[in-house]
Amino acid sequence: MSSTVSYEAAMFSANDFVSDPCPSNPLDQMVVEELRLPPTFAWGTATAAYQIEGGTSQDGKGPSIWDIFSHIEPSRTNGENGDIACDHYNRAAEDVELMSSLGVDVYRFSISWPRIIPLGGRNDPINEKGIAFYNNLIDQLLDRDIEPVVTLYHWDVPQGLYDRYKAFLNTAEFQADFIHYARLCFTRFGDRVKKWVTFNEPYIISIFAHLNGTLAPGHCVAEGTDTTTEPWRVGHTLILSHAAVVDMYTTEFHYSQKGDISIVLNGSFYEPWDATDKVHRDAAERRMVFYIGWFGDPIFLGQDYPSEMRAALGSRLPAFTDKERRLLSRTAPNNAFYGMNHYSTKYARTLSEPPAGDDWTGNIAESSVNKFGQEVGPVTAVNWLRVAPDGFRKLLNWVWQRYHLPVIVTENGCPCPGETDVQIAVDDKLREKYIGLYLDAISRAIYEDGVQVTGYYAWTLMDNFEWSAGYGSRFGIVHTDFDTLKRTPKNSAYYLKATFARRRQPAT
Numbered sequence: 027m028s029s030t031v032s033y034e035a036a037m038f039s040a041n042d043f044v045s046d047p048c049p050s051n052p053l054d055q056m057v058v059e060e061l062r063l064p065p066t067f068a069w070g071t072a073t074a075a076y077q078i079e080g081g082t083s084q085d086g087k088g089p090s091i092w093d094i095f096s097h098i099e100p101s102r103t104n105g106e107n108g109d110i111a112c113d114h115y116n117r118a119a120e121d122v123e124l125m126s127s128l129g130v131d132v133y134r135f136s137i138s139w140p141r142i143i144p145l146g147g148r149n150d151p152i153n154e155k156g157i158a159f160y161n162n163l164i165d166q167l168l169d170r171d172i173e174p175v176v177t178l179y180h181w182d183v184p185q186g187l188y189d190r191y192k193a194f195l196n197t198a199e200f201q202a203d204f205i206h207y208a209r210l211c212f213t214r215f216g217d218r219v220k221k222w223v224t225f226n227e228p229y230i231i232s233i234f235a236h237l238n239g240t241l242a243p244g245h246c247v248a249e250g251t252d253t254t255t256e257p258w259r260v261g262h263t264l265i266l267s268h269a270a271v272v273d274m275y276t277t278e279f280h281y282s283q284k285g286d287i288s289i290v291l292n293g294s295f296y297e298p299w300d301a302t303d304k305v306h307r308d309a310a311e312r313r314m315v316f317y318i319g320w321f322g323d324p325i326f327l328g329q330d331y332p333s334e335m336r337a338a339l340g341s342r343l344p345a346f347t348d349k350e351r352r353l354l355s356r357t358a359p360n361n362a363f364y365g366m367n368h369y370s371t372k373y374a375r376t377l378s379e380p381p382a383g384d385d386w387t388g389n390i391a392e393s394s395v396n397k398f399g400q401e402v403g404p405v406t407a408v409n410w411l412r413v414a415p416d417g418f419r420k421l422l423n424w425v426w427q428r429y430h431l432p433v434i435v436t437e438n439g440c441p442c443p444g445e446t447d448v449q450i451a452v453d454d455k456l457r458e459k460y461i462g463l464y465l466d467a468i469s470r471a472i473y474e475d476g477v478q479v480t481g482y483y484a485w486t487l488m489d490n491f492e493w494s495a496g497y498g499s500r501f502g503i504v505h506t507d508f509d510t511l512k513r514t515p516k517n518s519a520y521y522l523k524a525t526f527a528r529r530r531q532p533a534t
């Protein structure tokens with residue numbers, strides 16, 4: 027592997043860059059080489075139901091926790107909500123056409139659970155109109171030779187289940203309802219859908235929704251919830267519900283449908299805040315174990331939680347029963363791929379004083395600047411997202427060495443400054459460069475490091491409802507005008523089409 031890129035020239039702050047990019051900023055020194063990718067490598071775009079669909083109570087859809095979260099206290103979502111979003115529910119045909127014109131191989135989308143089971147539970151009525159929407163979408167994609175990759179859960183649990191038993195906080199009830207919902211999806215869509223993702227980003231569901239409270243349902247200390255144990259209970263529920271659905275797919279559907287199923291884990295790569303000091307090197311490693319190993323070890327290795335977590339969290343971390351351990355060891359080999367959502371790299375440092383009662387990191391602080399004042403990479407339109415392709419390559423290696431599964435990059439992308447204005451948005455050189463560099467990192471991981479990486483899905487097809495940032499942060503390769511709902515491809519969309527054509531040429 028190549029040595030760590032250093033960004034000593036990074037003299038600007040986030041704000042300087044946004045308003046007045048420095049002509050000699052280190053981004054200029056990062057050069058896209060357009061390295062080759064395998065001819066079979068698949069590229070696509072990704073979205074999530076609540077972020078794009080709108081039609082929030084159309085045709086019998088029930089409310090999800092996001093409908094309620096964004097309406098009860100709009101300050102939590104920049105005063106905005108997903109009532110209309112991109113109105114994809116009424117414009118799916120146009121969006122499929124758009125993807126077809128961009129030449130995507132794959133479209134990763136999520137199903138809105140309350141659209142097809144409005145109240146969510148295993149004894150609740152099914153909404154055939156919701157099912158018809160996804161049937162049409164899948165058929166339209168296949169008509170255009172676009173492979174549907176379907177996420178069962180991207181953060182929008184039916185409010186009905188939250189009201190009944192607090193959703194993820196009740197492991198047995200949630201697992202039973204999720205199995206029922208997943209079985210309905212496999213039965214109705216599995217003849218045509220051959221790649222399934224159970225959950226998008228269990229870490230975010232556990233920590234951001236049940237500890238920080240920045241995402242729905244917004245549990246946090248201020249709301250009076252027990253943040254010392256809730257996130258770990260939620261994580262436990264997610265792991266066991268994933269495993270139960272993999273088991274069910276394997277025994278009931280795989281022989282006839284022959285699809286692949288897995289989960290999507292997100293995570294940054296962590297560099298030590300001071301690479302000369304072992305305590306900080308250990309901290310960087312420990313941060314990834316607490317972030318990724320938390321879910322990856324039980325799900326992909328069929329093991330208990332990482333020992334570092336057991337040691338640090340004690341009884342805050344639930345125990346797996348013998349029966350649950352058998353489920354995990356039975357299902358681990360059936361995870362067909364590792365779904366990786368990845369955006370950026372951070373520094374990790376050990377804290378000298380352990381923080382108060384509910385530390386969830388393994389006693390670590392994160393930052394974008396290291397001990398020596400070096401930035402981990404040039405900033406994009408958001409401070410947490412730095413351009414750091416070497417970290418991406420290292421994370422691909424880390425995941426490959428730990429889990430030995432082919433990786434699909436199920437999300438990657440960035441927002442650029444000033445993108446509300448369509449004129450500025452279309453000229454998205456920063457995104458183009460970010461994508462170009464990250465694809466080079468994949469090429470190096472494949473050809474120089476021997477990591478299996480089989481696909482890349484750009485996050486996201488079009489600017490959409492970016493959760494707590496509302497419509498304020500734009501990750502699309504297509505610009506969305508939220509007044510007229512007009513879609514305008516940005517240059518990065520055409521770049522993706524062109525670069526994959528160049529990179530995937532068979533060797534001569």
Ligand code: GBH
Pocket residue numbers: 074226227230234292367410437485492501
């Ligand atoms: C993904 O999550 C989601 O799957 C997708 O829906 C979303 O639109 C996309 O990212 C873009 O954000 O301010 O330092 O606390 C990525 C997980 C969680 C990463 C929130 C950034 C904020 C970092 N994200 N996190 S910080």
